[in-house]
Amino acid sequence: MITTAAALGVGGAATAAVADPAPTAPKAEAGASSVAWGSCPDDGYGAYYKATNAECGQLEVPLDYAKPNGKKISIAVTRVKHTDTKDYRGVLTFNPGGPGGGGLVYGPYFKLLLNKRGYAALAAKYDLIGFDPRGVDHSQPALRCNSDFQKPVRPDYNPGSRKEEAAWLAKSKQYAQDCQKKFGWMLPHMRTTDAAKDLEQIRRTFGADQKLNYWGFSYGTYLGATYETLFPGKTGHFVLDGNVNPDRVFYDTQLDQDRAFERNFKLFNGWIAKWDSKYHLGTTAQAVEANYYKARAAAAKAPIGGTIGPDELDDIVQQAPYYTSEYVGVADALSAWIVGKDAQPLLDRQGDTSDDNGFAVYNAVQGADAHWPKNWNKWHNDAxxxxxxxxxxxxxxNVWFNAPIFYWPFNGGPKLKVNAHKTATPTLLIQSTLDAATPYDGVLVQHRELNSRLLVEVGGKTHANSLGNLCLFNKAVSYLDTASVPAGSRGVDDSCDANPATNDPDPTAVAAKSLTAVAGLPELALPKIR
Structure with missing residues (x-):
């Protein structure tokens, strides 16, 4: 998901002159899908759709591409049409990550963001397409297996015994069985290769005779690399930010994340200690961490506000190692509770757990994409x-977030070997060096397997930060416009420094306006892979 943690006004956004001719609709290619256009969803983002005159619809695609005339499902799409008829570039589409993140609003959002940042002329050249991947949210059907699975208060993530571990195993097994009962017919067709073929249908339908252009975040980088592998001749300008290691999907990915999140958790604790005059949680990172685990242990005995046990507290705090934009809010909430016994700031940050769509798709995709260990002792011993x-x-x-896959009704895979060295245009890879969710080593593998250039945010602690760092963003947009890239190498090809004001924020300063929000419109979700 993408957090638009900032407010930028849309006043002054460029629009096409009245005298300009209406854009010519691109012709669909043979094999294109049909689109059922309708009203845009009531999903909280209506202002985006209205401000950009977005069209909303359902794109019909095969459930199983091996049986193109068989059962059909549909992909929810939005389209913001190009207005530059002289320099039409085709489709530019987006994926915010997950797997399981919805991207329906991303076409309209990028239209407004590009306009605000002075790139209205470029936005006018593309048909900007947002979409929810198969199984996600407004696509039909949307996977939902058990809305009570993440209901608080859950058993402690950290088992004190094999008996406590068994409680989570039983819970995970039930979830897998619920998914099989409701969607067993669809689960084998939730591979990333299926989603990549859906992307090709988007290109065929909306951007025929043009290559696909794409901006993917987090898991969206794996989806993008998969498309490049399957359709190298149709790959246009691809920006991949926060790169998944394609050689370690997905069991090994979680082990890499565990190490990186520990590092970033300690960096966050060190930041809190630096501002002890405000937070009073300890003058060293070690002291802050000790106070956190004391609060966590207490929550196991008496849930905070009745709904925040140790797991729920972990989930709230995990946002800070993900994104430095969450540092102040998470630290404020922790201090309010630990020091002042005010639970409300933590309760305000507790998410709605009643909709399990994202979680269901996450498990469905990862369970289908690759083999997972079928001996629980392997999972247990690694942890x-x-x-x-x-x-x-x-x-x-992380174990329990993935554990339903242990009981999945089939063993997924084989894993796709990402390999796309023959695309006409190099892919732009963007990576923060201290990204916890997609650790840095992964982008080096991605760089090796793709025709690519690597742009690094040096010292950046935020996941998939190409929208939050203007240096990264401007280079990415320049690439979309001109395909200009630095000379290639086996290592880093270009770099931007992390912005100190956002990478290590000052909690005593007036809150800075986020770079990525659009004034008057609701914030988007942050890009995320567990």
Whole structure:
């Protein structure tokens, strides 16, 4: 998901002159899908759709591409049409990550963001397409298996015994069985390769005779790399930000994350200690961490506000190692509770757990994409080993976030070998060096497997930050416009420094306006892969 943690006005956004001719609709290619246009969803983003005159519809695609005339499902799409008839560039589409993140609003959002940042002329050249991947949110059907699975208060992520571990295993097994019962017919067709073929249908339908252009975040980088592997001749300008290691999907990915999240959790604790005069949680990172785990242990005995147990507290705090934009809010809430016994700021940050669509799709995609260990001792021993090595914060939470896959009705895979060296235009890879969700080593593998250039945010601690760092953003937009890239190498090809004001924020300063929000419109979700 993408957080638009800032407010930018849309006043002054460029629009096409009245005298300009209406854009010519591109012709669909053979094999294109039909689109059922209708009203845009009532999903809280109506202002985006209205401000951009977006069209909303359902794109029909095969459930199984091996049986193109068989059962059909549909992909929810939005389209903001190009207005530059002289330099039409085709489709530019987006994926915010997950897997399971919805991207329907991203076409309209990018139209407004590009306009505000002075790139209205470029936005006018593209048909900007937002979409919810198969199974997600407004696509039909949307996977939802058990709305009570994440209902608070859940069993402690960190099991104190095999008996406590068994409680989570039973819970995970039930969830997998619920998914099989409701969507067993669809689960084998939730691979990233299926989603990439859906992307090709988007290109065929909306941008025929043009290559696909794409901006993907987090898991969206794996989807993008998969498309490039399957359709190298149709790959246009691809921006991939916050890169998943394609060689380690997906069991090994979680182990890499556990190490990186521990590092970023400690960096966050060190930041809190630096501002102890405000937070009073400890003058060292170690003291802050100790106070956190004391609060966590207490929440296991008496849930905070009745709904925040140790797991729910972990989930709230995990946002800070993900995004430095969350530092102040998370620290404020922790201090309010630990120091002042005011639970409300934590309760305000507790998300709605009643809709399990994102979680269902997450497990469905990862369970279908690759083989997972079928011996629980492997999962258990890997987790115990990491905790003993000091990687405590995210290890068991990550186990249980993925555990339904252990009971999945089939063993997924084989894993796709990403390999796309023959695309006409190099892909622009963007990576923060201290990204916790997609650790830095992963982009080096991605760089090796793609025809690509690597742009690094040096010292950046935020996941998939190309919208939040103007240096990164401007280079990415320049690439979309001209395909200009630095000379290639096996390592870093270009870099931007992390912005100190956002990478290590001052909690005593007036809150800075976010770079990525659009004034008067609701914030988008942050790009995320667990």
């Amino acid at each position: 115990v080993k990491l905790v003993k090595q000091g990687y405590r914060f995210n290890t068991w939470p």
